[in-house]
């Protein structure tokens with residue numbers, strides 16, 4: 121940035137544009153937009169950057185990839201498979217791998233970026249969940265985010281199916297099985313999608329269209345919407361001095377944030393390229409082309425599909441039944457579609473479910489500390505435990521082999537774990553949250569334990585407590601009283617509200633009570649008012665209290 | 671230029687340069703990395719010398735009879751060997767499975783305590799109990815060991831003969847047929863790469879990488895333990911050759927995708943690395959950039 125004015129010709133152009141679009145004003149406003157400084161706000165950025173990398177490498181791949189299932193005899197530079205019958209899709213992927221300069225690297229970047237893309241969205245979403253950043257006014261943006269995540273699973277699955285190698289074919293086969301399990305319409309849907317019997321000639325061209333056009337288009341639109349809403353509503357921020365529901369504290373968009381974001385983009389890029397250059401991913405040349413007779417162990421879907429694979433593996437087949445000669449494979453239907461369906465509904469609807477339970481209609485711009493919303497945090501941890509166990513169960517053969525555990529035993533461990541695990545996780549997490557709340561209250565009232573032991577004239581030993589910094593006090597005091605829902609509430613005349621008498625109303629009251637009942641009240645707690653506070657000689661807190669000992 | 675001059679002094683500028691350099695190194699590496707030639711195979715053949723049934727019987731009585739009975743008719747702790755044939759003995763003993771250490775558990779592959787000559791004698795002796803498949807001597811067995819030879823030249827010569835026979839056998843197969851046979855018959859237990867996999871009841875299908883072509887052949891011929899039997903009518907000797915050629919060829923195939931091939935475990939390992947290395951590094955960088963920036967503000 122220079123102080124000398126720009127050349128006249130440039131100024132003229134600038135003025136011309138500005139006269140028409142008034143960009144300077146909006147531009148300046150946007151450049152001064154403030155971003156809070158916390159690393160957890162950068163998780164979503166990783167997803168954005170890896171998406172950009174996916175788009176760029178994906179376009180590169182389309183230049184050579186042939187989405188065709190026409191059988192050809194391979195004749196190329198990969199000698200081992202010369203003379204082998206394979207689909208054009210597989211042959212063109214071999215071509216990209218071995219004959220296109222940088223092609224293998226591009227394929228590996230595309231695939232690693234896909235793994236990182238979904239992983240970063242997952243942790244980004246966990247951050248938003250545990251800090252309550254999905255609450256009003258950001259529910260819509262949460263929902264958009266959830267749809268982006270779910271669509272990305274599908275996008276990744278379809279991309280994985282394109283090269284028509286062994287794992288591709290196995291994945292498509294499972295997809296076909298799951299579709300077939302849908303009662304009544306399953307067969308029709310499958311015939312429609314595959315254009316006939318499995319595998320047919322149509323499935324790859326169709327998945328290709330979905331993978332490179334339709335789904336990326338929708339994703340792009342949703343991502344843009346996501347950012348525009350974010351821009352408009354601004355980030356939430358963690359509690360701290362000067363940060364309020366009305367005021368955001370942080371770094372201005374330009375230059376500091378832009379430099380930081382630019383650097384971060386390059387780092388993300390470097391990690392993905394580094395992985396792609398040194399760590400082999402999806403070696404389709406080793407897998408070989410898919411043929412309908414192939415079956416193999418030791419192959420899994422990409423990680424983000426792992427939870428569905430796990431659900432399929434551990435769900436027992438005790439509930440399968442026949443109606444009038446038609447089999448209803450519950451053991452495929454429930455885990456195959458149910459696991460994804462449940463995740464989708466739970467994710468998309470969560471802000472509204474929570475709002476409905478707590479009747480919280482306020483605007484929230486300051487993030488919750490997870491411990492201050494114990495039930496939500498515990499629910500989140502419980503759900504993560506179920507997800508994690510299903511995910512692990514998807515690799516039970518590898519676990520069984522690596523750790524020499526009986527395969528059936530792992531299945532049972534996961535079956536029990538998926539039921540017991542979340543309950544234990546819920547209880548433990550909630551206890552921990554309440555414990556932390558209690559400690560916060562301690563710290564607020566009594567200052568923090570300095571670790572200095574003093575001997576009083578009486579001979580008694582005490583630990584010196586020091587006053588916390590104003591920042592800490594502010595953070596601790598950010599805990600707002602949780603409105604307790606009084607289940608037995610009546611109006612002035614002693615009459616129950618009509619809502620409380622309906623079934624739904626009673627359910628809602630119960631839920632509200634359960635959701636808010638466990639909480640350590642900070643009401644009436646004054647900082648450093650506790651009788652345990654022992655000042656060291658050199659302490660100078662902002663809210664210094666008279667020293668008192670006992 | 672002013673723009674760059676101003677940015678150059680920004681506290682983060684240095685890191686950006688480092689990171690860019692990293693990215694270039696990564697990209698550059700992939701272009702210059704040699705596309706490794708096919709690895710050499712490691713096994714060689716030793717033709718069976720004349721057998722000595724007396725020695726065979728002696729070994730059997732000492733090491734095997736306790737479980738399989740003095741005439742190989744079987745006991746509580748070991749199955750009947752009357753009609754298993756020489757192929758089964760050669761497989762079980764040359765892979766170190768027999769003599770078993772624990773009759774209740776599946777035996778892992780181990781170095782065998784016997785020389786090939788002793789095994790041949792033992793196999794010939796057990797073959798006299800009844801009818802069973804003979805050792806497929808036309809298929810290359812384990813490579814000759816230096817310790818079995820008096821002089822370096824003899825060893826070199828034997829090694830050369832073996833390598834030639836091995837190459838001829840492996841290359842004689844039809845890759846496509848071998849691939850289809852392997853993926854249809856073996857991969858659901860031994861996995862696509864031959865790395866093995868878990869089976870039910872605490873059993874496992876071992877990895878195939880150490881097995882010699884002859885051991886592969888014998889495994890199919892005799893169906894050890896939980897493995898099904900693929901006799902010469904189910905899979906003809908030619909098909910077996912295709913199949914063995916495919917397995918050995920795939921094993922020798924270099925990993926084109928990078929120095930870290932993750933043991934060809936595939937997606938589970940990729941997901942693990944994506945989380946433990948990929949995401950972890952990037953998040954660490956986010957934490958670090960923010961800390962730097964805060965210190966700067």
Ligand code: HEM
Pocket residue numbers: 171174175177178179181182185213216227230231234237272275276278279280281282283331332336339401402404
């Ligand atoms: C947005 C998220 C995306 C995800 C998660 C994703 C994921 C994947 C995956 C996992 C593969 C398999 C790669 C492999 O062979 O190892 C793949 C292949 C492919 N993708 Fe994508 N992709 C995305 C976007 C795109 C876009 C935008 C394009 C094109 C404009 C594209 C074009 C392709 C092509 C042509 C292939 C087949 C070539 C090959 O497998 O080497 N992808 N994708």
